[in-house]
Amino acid sequence: MENFTPYSALFGGILIGLGASLFMLLNGRIAGISGFLKGLLSNSTTAADKSWRAAFIIGLVLSGLVYQAFVPTQGSAIENTPPIILIIGGLLVGFGTAMGSGCTSGHGVCGLSRFSLRSLVATVIFLSSGIATVYVLRHLN
């Protein structure tokens, strides 16, 4: 457990909750990032809907840029994942979140906070299959 960072984890988690709650308070919607991406691709989303979805995503990207400008230590020490794995993993994340209607933010944070049974089921399943995948990759090779 030498990598355990309880304080930054808790503080970051609270910020995530504040962002998700602010979005519900102002725009009345779940902060589900895979749903925002999916909506941007969809023909049935209106231009107005697309613009706030894009704005949320731009906010996410900006947060990384701004944080990195002030705390520039985090970029290093990243495992080199081969591009082909990044592509396969990304395809699965995209396909799976579109099919299952959500990811860690929509199901994991917002769904659990509304006591949604669907989101609880989804969260338990993606945590389990994620754990199983890492187990196979790191311990069965």
Next chain:
Amino acid sequence: MMKQILAALVSGFILGLGLMVSQMTNPNKVLNFLDVTGQWDPSLLLVLGGAVVTTTLLYRKIFTIATPVLESQFYLPETTVIDRALILGALLFGIGWGLIGYCPGPALASLGVRFYDPLIVIVAILFGMMGYRLLSCKTIVK
């Protein structure tokens, strides 16, 4: 409309800062959390816990008002059925997540930290989503 766009931008920014502070934008940290039989790093549990407790408490307050500040109604998911799409979709998402340590939010927030890996991931995510849409359209036609 401008207000909704600004609200979305600020909400996304705050949520993204949370991902950065908690290092959820570091795929190693995520993979070390999923590695329960190895050098397990339980941090993500506190990230999720902190986020869920905060959101639960604030949602309860927010839902006591009749309408959101900038919209005429709340837009909440209405589906409640636990179907095959939910289960299979979550299963596939988890496999992808376990392969790369990125989910959609952290991949976007990481673009400013290390450009290429998250960019590859985001483009692949978009293609995966389009792939599902094509497949589900065909299934409906049948």
